[in-house]
Amino acid sequence: MSFRDNAVIWFSFIGLLISVFLINNLVDDWGRLSGSWNNLTIFISESLWPPNWSVIEPQAYPVCTVYPLFDFTCSTAWIGIIETLKIAFISTIFGSIISLPLALLAARNLNPRWISFIVRFILAAARSLPSIIWAIFFVILVGFGPISGILAMTIYTVGYLGKLQYESIEGISSIPLEAGKSMGLSRYEISKGIVIPENANDLISQIIFMFEYNVRHGTVIGIVGAGGIGYYINLYLKFLQYDKVIAYLIIIFIVVLIIDFISISARSLFTEEGDSNEDSIFTSFLKLWKETILPQGLLFFSRK
């Protein structure tokens, strides 16, 4: 067996050696690790556990006026998570509205090199900072609250989604593009009539993925004051009420799981194979939506 055959094993081994060297370099006092297990058990038993579920009880003020069965909707956890979902949703929609035209300009197969270079640079700049850093920036610029969160996540969405989009646009077959070009269609008409419909599955599933991504990241931007459930986490961290913090984290975990699950099942419908499967009632409804209602609606609006 040659080195080539075992390349993966060799690379992992060498990588491991380098890591051991680096970690030794970074950590100067290994003794601190020895007490950590004890610290952790004390921390969990005394301040973290059990979670304090008062966070899903209605707040004292403002007075909750909904039907008692639904009074959890007056709780900080509910208000926070809904705000996070709203911020994620709005940012995803705004972000994808801005990113699609940019992605069409960034695609090398549709544009001269210099145009795609400039647009790629803008997109790279937008995603060079994680959304939480953008959030700090906008909190300084426009103050605390969800507006800062929306601005931060919209910018990050433009950068990240734009990259996903132009990469899948560059993957489409050149033949429809040539056909459109030889007819004399303009670049705008080729984008609207050929590129977007040919790529619709990818584009939609990327937007759903981006929403899922934004929900996950939207939970932390509140920590810097940009809105959402992170605000409460930060608040109770400051008051050292870790049992409440853990309750929020459990809620976030569950909500993210649910959103992930919905996102994965929704995206699985927007694949080529997704069309040929035998239909359940659910998928036939979605198919009806996707192939009849949605295109007809788009057609309707495109005819003004």
Place this chain on the structure above:
Amino acid sequence: MEDENKTPIVHLKDVVIGFNSSRPLVEITNMEIFPGEVVAVTGPSGIGKTTLLRTIAGLVKPISGYIHVCGSNPSKILRGEVGYIPQRLGLVRHASVLHNVMLGAKTNQKLPKSYFSSKEEKNYSLKTINSLGLTEKINEPVRRLSGGQQRRVAIARTLSQAPSLIMADEFLSELDEKTINMVLREIIDYVKNSKAALLVVEHDVSRAREMADHLLVIDDGRVNPFISETRTILLEAEK
């Protein structure tokens, strides 16, 4: 060629076609296609038939020579004047038959200009779809159609452009005998009535002779397509 008074729709003079000047594919000293004419190109595969069509459509730059298509340079052809049907069709597979055909109608210069899709464009598209027997499939996504049906969609898209020049690359493959007759009748009727020109690549020499006024045989008598020597171009007058 027969009528000296008409201006040709396609005119090539001393043209060298290919991707690399050290390895030209096809050299054509003179070729003119006049309104109402059908020219079929035959030759072994890999010799440059597709490249010839793409060059005339302005998608590939010729190595050298003079090319005039519909009154202009191939890179500046007027909108809708050239209907090019690639061998692999280039349809928008995820969109409906109507959507694809309306892309052609959008460039149709005989219809009033419109920014959004107009009623005239839709009606014209429906008419060509109907003439190719696809009326039942209007709203079907193209990828769900058979190979032969997809070919007819591509032809409908081209006809709805009302082009002056149609170029079709092996467009009769995958069609059954009955459909071939229907498609040929539609396309040749269009060419004769609208005084357009038709340039087709046809593998089957006997069928090429059957449909074409002139036959363009590209043949170097060798298998290697990269040999840089002048290829013999026989322009036989048929009929």
